[in-house]
Amino acid sequence: MQIEHFTIDERFCGPPKSGNGGYTAGRMAAHLNGTVAARLKAPPPLGVELRLESSDNEARLFDGTTLLGEAKLTSLDLAPPPCPSYAEAEAAVEGFPGFKTHNFPGCFVCGPERPAHDGLRIFPGPLRGTATLAAPWLPDDSLADDAGNVKPEFIWAALDCAGAFALYPIPAGLAIVLGELAVSTFAQLKPDERCVVLSWPLGSDGRKRFAGTALYGEDQRLVAVARAVWVEVPASSWS
Structure with missing residues (x-):
């Protein structure tokens, strides 16, 4: 189990008082290799030390004892449209x-x-x-x-x-x-x-x-x- 502590800076807000969802999901996925699905379960607070617990296959983000989100390896079969100029x-x-x-x-x-x-x-x-x-x-x-x-x-x-x-x-x-x-x-x-x-x-x-x-x-x-x-x-x- 790997444990990381970090704080979401106010710069990285989505709604006014919480972290941007994509940014937070990316932090949750940081130690997982491959395609990852990150699910948010509660608004991630700004300026508060959070705890990320990661293993090889999954990660969970906590504010104290509150589970904010979790990330797991997954598969994704999605073909995007072609890139415009x-x-x-x-x-x-x-x-x-x-x-x-x-x-x-x-x-x-x-x-x-x-x-x-x-x-x-x-x-x-x-x-x-x-x-x-x-x-x-x-x-x-x-x-x-x-x-x-x-x-x-x-x-x-x-x-x-x-x-x-x-x-x-x-x-x-x-x-x-x-x-x-x-x-x-x-x-x-x-x-x-x-x-x-x-x-x-x-x-x-x-x-x-x-x-x-x-x-x-x-x-x-x-x-x-x-x-x-x-x-x-x-x-x-x-x-």
Whole structure:
């Protein structure tokens, strides 16, 4: 059993008082090799020392005795749409639904209130004539590890929020929050690469909605693909 303690910095928020779901899921998956599904069971608090317990096959994240989430090895059979050009992704941003209505405008990943080099500013909009959304992304040096690669938790974060906007519109009075994210990673990513993030809907079941996301690097290589489960909740519970 490996035990790690860490704190989620306020920079990495999703909703105002909790960690971004993709970032938190990526931290949970940090010591697992292969395709991983991370499930969130409670909002991860900011600025509080958390405990991550990991074995070869699974990991669990705790705040004291409260289980916040767990991650396990899994399989993922999901073929993403082809990568559009960076210019096409830039053009799609104009249609980003979050510019009109956004439950969490301060979100680290998709919040329009976050300045450059602070938030990721991934703003997916629809590609013309398709159900796929696309956004450009230029990761900066603050996201890199000691080897000069973008840290895995930021790849997970980039794969997170785009899926939610593929599921819009959301009924008035509701928000959707990440329940589970399953990720397969195929390649490393460097800061300052001109990336494209894609998302597309995969259906729904009651309060649950499903979306696929993909991250492509500058040479249109597939860096990672993910399948997300989103859950409808009252918007007031996250204000």
